Amino acid sequence: MKRLIECVPNFSEGRDPAKVDALVDAMSGVPGAWVLDRTSDADHHRSVITLAGEPEAVAEAAIHGVGAAASLIDLTRHSGAHPRIGATDVLPFIPLEGVSIEECVALARRVGHQIWERYRIPVYFYEAAAARPERVNLENVRKGQFEGLLEDALRDPDRSPDIGEPRLHASAGAVAVGVRKILIAYNIHLNTSDVSVAKQIARAIRFSSGGLRHVKAVGLGLKTRGVAQVSINLTDFEQTPLHRVFEMVKREAERHGCAVIGSEIIGLIPRKAIEVSAEYYLQLENFSPARVLENRLAAAVETVRSGASVKQEPGAPIQRVLALLMEATRRLAEEISTQTQPGQSSVLFIEKRAEAFLEMAQAAAQVFEKAVQLETMSATSMPTDLNIARQMALAAANAALENVEVSLAAIDDLEFVGNLKSRAATIQARLKRGSQQIESQPQPTGSRCAANRRLAGEDR
DSSP states (O other), rough: OOEEEEEEOEEOSSHHHHHHHHHHHHHHTTTTEEEEEEEETTTTEEEEEEEEEEHEEEEHHHHHHHHEEEEEOOOOOOOSSSSSBEEEEEEEEEEEEEEOOHHHHHHHHHHHHHHHHHHHOOOEEEETTOOSSGGGGHHTTTHHHHHHHHHHHHHHHGGGSSSSSSBOOOOOEEEEEEEHHHHHHHHEEOOOOOOHHHHHHHHHHSSGGGGOTEEEEEEEEEETTTEEEEEEEEOTTTSSSSHHHHHHHHHHHHHHHHEEEEEESSOOOOHHHHHHHHHHHHHHHTTOGGGSSSHHHHHHHHHHHHHHHHHOOOHHHHHHHHHHHHHHHHHHHHHHHTTOSSSSSSHHHHHHHHHHHHHHHHHHHHHHHHHHHHHSSSSSSHHHHHHHHHHHHHHHHHHHHHHEEEEEEOOHHHHHHHHHHHHHHHHHHHHHHHHHHHHOOOOSSSHHHHHHHHHHTTTO
């Protein structure tokens, strides 16, 4: 079973790209841990970096990041809109797969001890890792920020660290190490510079003030942009989805005579969170996660991978094909995420849309061809799983080609249309050859050929 966790260290540096590069470099050299994302904000003077991978590897990478931050960041010279108590302000661990909350808590405790032993930086535990009930909420730990805690830790035993001496590191402060579920950091911007309005809206929506459950929020001012911001942590997007938060902020803003002008995600966001909000805004009556192309292809790839893992004689050829299969899927997801956004001319937008769908079709066709190749070389224990994977990829390729056809109908540039139609025809020919290759193989039942013909569009 795979064992995966995520760690999202928040560093008190958002203005010097070279320092952020150094933080990333410090965490990138641990085998089994990967840096997935980095987001910096100059007004917050804060960077959020996302790590994921095997638990022990991620833990070691995170510790390296804490050490690098201590050498790069001096909190006595730091100021920003976001609250903080340390050069590495928070270090949350999140179980993803094959790891329990309890195991993450044990890991967080070990990390806390290592931070103190290696760097003499004291540690506070919060959320599921909290050693004291009053420290479950991060707000209680961070009360007074670095400057206030610097004094309180010395004179008040209730404010002393969980690990380390009853004092903060002179320049690096303290680290809050926690364990939690996936959290969405979500900021909403208002067309006013009045921070008091953002603070009132934050008070209205956050759960601690009687607002939405699973919502934490503060009002901040962004000097470089001249706007106020409602900065939100959404701790359970399934119970309180993004669109509900957005709509409430929008209504509260209207009550105060202003409007929402934009929003942003800090770090990474689960695909499911976007799917739920898309369903709400588009009012799709037949929507389900299975209708998302990347989800279907990811399921197909996992099906193929699972089949290969139990095959008696996997061999190097299958492993190479699986690697190509994953790369094709990655390309497909990349094409989807980089599609042009509205705001250009409508003609250019449609042309870019057609090109993006053609790229999707090409990637899906490659997935289809590799699944065909796997099926013709695999053992008899795998054909059902591979048949499903192949059919999913074929359906995805045909759907993308249909979107190309629809887009081209609205374009007058004959040269552009001819070029894309020629490329689309080449893809269709590849799909047909693959289907014929499968049909030429001995079939366990008569149903699969018919299914192949339907998916290839031959029974229309």
